Amino acid sequence: MFDALAERVQSAIEKIGRKGRIDQETLNKGLREIKLALLEADVNYKVVSKFINDIKEKALGAEVVKGVNPAQQLVKIVYDELVEALGGEGAKLELKSKPxxxxxxxxxxxxxxxxxxxxxxxxxxxxxxxxxxxxxxxxxxxxxxxxxxxxxxxxxxxxxxxxxxxxxxxxxxxxxxxxxxxxxxxxxxxxxxxxxxxxxxxxxxxxxxxxxxxxxxxxxxxxxxxxxxxxxxxxxxxxxxxxxxxxxxxxxxxxxxxxxxxxxxxxxxxxxxxxxxxxxxxxxxxxxxxxxxxxGDIVSLVEKAQEVIDEKEALSMQEKLLSGEFTLEDFRKQLQMIQRLGPLQQVIRMIPGLGSQKILKQLEEVIDDKKLKRIEAIINSMTPEERRNHAIINASRKRRIARGSGTSVKEVDALLKQFVQMKMAMKQMRKMQKKLAKKGGRFPFPFM
CATH class of the missing domain: 3.40.50.300 (P-loop containing nucleotide triphosphate hydrolases)
Known part of the structure; x- marks a missing residue:
């Protein structure tokens, strides 16, 4: 919903942040961009006027915090004003009667x-x-x-x-x-x-x-x-x-x-x-x-994950990944888990450090829900035996799988290659985990 606005606001803050300090001229130029972005987003002009004036007042009056660059300082000020414009603290339902x-x-x-x-x-x-x-x-x-x-x-x-x-x-x-x-x-x-x-x-x-x-x-x-x-x-x-x-x-x-x-x-x-x-x-x-x-919005992402992903299923998947018993059948289940979280673009936006418009544009080809659907279609076209043991998939089987999934042999090959690479990476991770365990350490497994 806020894509265009987010891109403009982030760009304006980035330009201001390139300067060594926030002076009035630099701030005015940046705030002019933010103001135009808000007006183009159809924000009420009175709300825009108050928003810009409040940011300007706080930015020029802010003391420079040691170790914090101008962009970071401005982000905090803009963030506080955005929260205020959007309503301040989250408002809950007040249901006191019965019924x-x-x-x-x-x-x-x-x-x-x-x-x-x-x-x-x-x-x-x-x-x-x-x-x-x-x-x-x-x-x-x-x-x-x-x-x-x-x-x-x-x-x-x-x-x-x-x-x-x-x-x-x-x-x-x-x-x-x-x-x-x-x-x-x-x-x-x-x-x-x-x-x-x-x-x-x-x-x-x-x-x-x-x-x-x-x-x-x-x-x-x-x-x-x-x-x-x-x-x-x-x-x-x-x-x-x-x-x-x-x-x-x-x-x-x-x-x-x-x-x-x-x-x-x-x-x-x-x-x-x-x-x-x-x-x-x-x-x-x-x-x-x-x-x-x-x-990003990691809190909403965690809440969504807790709502749509079964904890026991996720832990079982994690154990299979690390033990080397992970099959294409398990991979399909993992894809379905990811899709339950919603469109990939929305999920990526919630991850701190990946939510900026610049990074999202760079990841456009990678975070494609259609690609996930094609991968799932390829796995669905395999027999249960092929999903359990990918090593038996020869050239004729690949052609059959490609025909059944509406894809190409090249795409089937690419999926199998990626799957093998992932299993090898998990195997290396398991070895590192065992070494750390012997030394009394713990490997922080990032998945699930």
Whole structure:
């Protein structure tokens, strides 16, 4: 989402860092680039103005820290201001009632219904008993969509398909949630293609009748600055406690994320980062700021790994790697583990030292998800015996494997060569590990 912005900001900081010290002329030139980058990213001009002025004031007033170069010092200042612009500390849900009510509001097409299901799934994983309901009486398809999503994640959905009063549906759903001892009720409301009084009035009445713990405005990152103005209008008319930013994985310019807190005063609490139900996470301003500056986000990477990779499976794979028993079957499982983490570009961005736009461009050919799929296809075309013992794969077998996987014999050869080299490297690592163990040391195995 922040690729273009990140590239410009990182480039500007790098230019400033080439100087021996941060003087006013150098800083002004660098900040002019950052300002243009923010405006091109569709960040609200008032937010940009405050952001640049605050950086300038702190950079010129900062004492030079011994052993820290100007670029490092400026990175810290820009990082702090980015975190502040994105909302400061990560804001959590405040669910104090039983049942706690979460009201989702926003325009049509912003992703409210999908967000309702994603949020329900997120809370269910935390052990909450969740009930979903749709108060969208204008689009029957919205109710059916929510029911389908609820069935998919195993969360019940309360529907009154023939009822035309959205407020009554919300009240009836709350009554059911109380009677059946639910922890959380999530209400999906109707949207429009634009703001109108009827929409705002209905949302206000539902809020008055259900007294929600959270009123979350769902905003589409792709709609740019206009959606920030809409959020402001909703906040002034209905009131909200936080924001859910959808399509954060898109090629949107990032202006919404950097503007919305400054314009509405309300924090982003969650972000949709993909189309799958699981692609939903709390919004952490410090982690997003780190990614924009190319500093990585190792905490999110570890959390993702813990979520999608079984620890016992990973340890077993590690032992096979070091013992020399690693086969192409195991290699295929390892590829599948890696792919569970998400697109390689996203994974690399989270690794400190590899997240800068310059390095990502250098790694473009290497970090190609399509190549992983082709490698997996080659291994899938092998027989179980070939996967267990790659040494039996002769010329005729290679031709058959290439035909079956839609690849070339050259690609099959390259995979087998890389696999042999990897096994040899693991063998050497095992020897080093044993030598260190004899001396009382420990080899820090970096995988998994």
């Amino acid at each position: 706690a009510v979460i009201l989702l509001i926003g325009l049509q097409g912003s992703g409210k219904t999908t967000t309702a299901a994603k949020l329900a799934n997120y809370l269910k994983k935390q052990g909450k008993k969740v009930l979903l309901t749709s108060a969208d009486v204008y689009r029957p398809a919205a109710m059916l969509q929510l029911k389908k999503l609820g069935d998919k994640i195993g969360v019940p959905v309360f529907l009154e398909e023939d009822e035309k009063d959205a407020v009554k549906i919300a009240k009836d759903a709350l009554k059911k949630a109380k009677e059946e001892n639910y922890d959380v009720l999530i209400i999906d409301t109707a949207g429009r293609l634009h703001i109108d009084e009827e929409l705002l009035e209905e949302a206000k009445r539902i809020k008055e009748e259900t007294n929600p713990d959270e009123v979350l405005f769902v905003i589409d990152a792709m709609t740019g600055q206009e959606s920030v103005n809409i959020a402001k209008a909703f906040n002034e008319a209905v009131g909200m406690t936080g924001i859910v930013l959808t399509k954060m994985d898109s090629d949107a310019r990032g202006g919404v994320a950097l503007s919305v807190k400054g314009v509405t005063g309300k924090p982003i609490k969650f972000a949709g980062v993909g189309e799958k139900i699981e692609d939903f996470q709390p919004f952490y301003p410090d982690r997003v700021a780190s990614r924009i500056l190319g500093m």
